[in-house]
Structure formats: structure tokens, C-alpha cells
Amino acid sequence: MNLPPVIAIDGPTASGKGTVASLVAQKLGFHYLDSGALYRLVALASEKEGIDVNNGPALGQLAENLQISFRGGQIFLGGEKVTQAIRTEANGLRASNIATQPSVRGALVGLQRSFRQKPGLVADGRDMASVIFPDASLKVFLTASASARAERRYKQLIAKGISAKLEDLLQDLEERDARDSSRGASPLVLAKGAQVLETSNLSIDQAVQTVLDWYQSTSA
Ligand code: CDP
Numbered sequence: 001m002n003l004p005p006v007i008a009i010d011g012p013t014a015s016g017k018g019t020v021a022s023l024v025a026q027k028l029g030f031h032y033l034d035s036g037a038l039y040r041l042v043a044l045a046s047e048k049e050g051i052d053v054n055n056g057p058a059l060g061q062l063a064e065n066l067q068i069s070f071r072g073g074q075i076f077l078g079g080e081k082v083t084q085a086i087r088t089e090a091n092g093l094r095a096s097n098i099a100t101q102p103s104v105r106g107a108l109v110g111l112q113r114s115f116r117q118k119p120g121l122v123a124d125g126r127d128m129a130s131v132i133f134p135d136a137s138l139k140v141f142l143t144a145s146a147s148a149r150a151e152r153r154y155k156q157l158i159a160k161g162i163s164a165k166l167e168d169l170l171q172d173l174e175e176r177d178a179r180d181s182s183r184g185a186s187p188l189v190l191a192k193g194a195q196v197l198e199t200s201n202l203s204i205d206q207a208v209q210t211v212l213d214w215y216q217s218t219s220a
């Protein structure tokens, strides 16, 4: 059986994965999976339930039974709209903590793979190419310098009216990079066969076009 094609886009925080992946999906008419949102949802739910970030068994059970839905561009946890709440820097840091737990990662595998539907999927995260979709048609490792990424995150927050300090963002980002790359369970790595896209000096359009060109050449 031929499974629908997948474009896997992994990379560190604020490298532009979400922006580039969703635009590539739009251009190709593919589905889009923001896998980080799932870790962010488990992080938020665990905070609400008062579960410690080191309590692997309880976090795994929570992730297994997560009541989530995606409707009209919004994300719901239980019945509550949490689209904005999951995006805070504090919840991002909590997400990177709970994402070190193998119980949480294991609980989310099936859900992530269920997004692979016709005509195809663009998936972004840390382990899309290495663990979740090792047979992806195209594997992209999207990156940019830490300072370019901190600057992007800063502009993104200011545009949303959220106050932020560039130095704090750079520190959070380096902390998150270190944890995501050094953890034992599914660390952020350059997967076998992945192509590196360095975007420090690329516009969003240029990054999107490069991914589309690479995809055309894999399917040519
Ligand atoms: O998903 P991830 O954390 O990797 O990053 P993102 O939220 O997609 O992108 C972070 C910010 O960088 C967004 O505001 C993008 O518009 C911006 N960006 C950019 O300025 N240049 C790029 N080549 C890619 C993203």
C-alpha cells in the first residue's frame, strides 16, 4: 500500500519551521501537522492538573488521554480554547521539559502518524524525520543562528502585543536548544538523508521556494 507523501521539517526553536511548513502545505494543498503544539498541549494540561514535569507515568497517562480538537484554525483542550495559551514562552519551556519523558513521546506517536492523509502531509517538529516519519519523501533540517532566531521570536511577540526582552529570549532559546539536542529520547538531530536549510539570511518566501524546489526534485 502506498502511503501519502510526507515532507518532514525539523529544526530548533524559532528557526521558522511553523511558518515555512504551513506555507508549503498550503501551496501543495497538503495537510499540516504542528507536532510542537501537541507537546505544548500536554505541558498546559499538566500544569492545570498540577502534575510535576518529572512525573513520567502521570504525564504519559495524561498525554494518552488528551482531549484535543482542531477547529477553524483554533485549538481546544477539553472544551477550552487554548490557541494563545499554549504559545507563551513559559509554556514552551515547560513543553521542552515534559518532551524529555519517553512516556509522553510514546503516547503521541499514533496521534502524529494519524495526520498522514491524502494527498500528503507537511509535518514540523524535532523528530519528524528521525522517528515519526522515517520514510518521509523529503527531510529538511531548517536552522538559523541563535541571534537571528531570538530576533525573530522578539519581533513575533512584539507584533502580538506581548512584551519581551531580547536577552531573556536568547537565554531561553539556548536553554531549550541544549535540552532538545541532548535528551536521550528522540533528540533534535540531523536525520539520515536530511537536507540542511540555513535561513539566517533567507526571507520566508525564499525558504518556502527552496523546500518546494527540493520536493519537486524528489518527485521528478
Ligand atoms: O516554528 P518555529 O518556532 O521554528 O518558528 P516560527 O514561529 O515559524 O517562526 C518564528 C518567526 O520567524 C516568525 O515570526 C516568522 O515570520 C519569522 N521568520 C523569518 O523572519 N524569516 C524566515 N526565513 C522564517 C521565519
Ligand code: CDP
Binding pocket: 012, 013, 014, 015, 035, 036, 037, 039, 040, 092, 095, 096, 097, 099, 124, 125, 126, 127, 128, 176, 180
Ligand atoms: O515553536 P518552537 O520551535 O519554539 O517550539 P515547538 O515546536 O512549539 O515545540 C515546543 C517544545 O516541544 C520544543 O522545545 C521541544 O522540546 C518539544 N517538541 C519535541 O520534543 N518534539 C517535537 N516533535 C516537537 C516539539
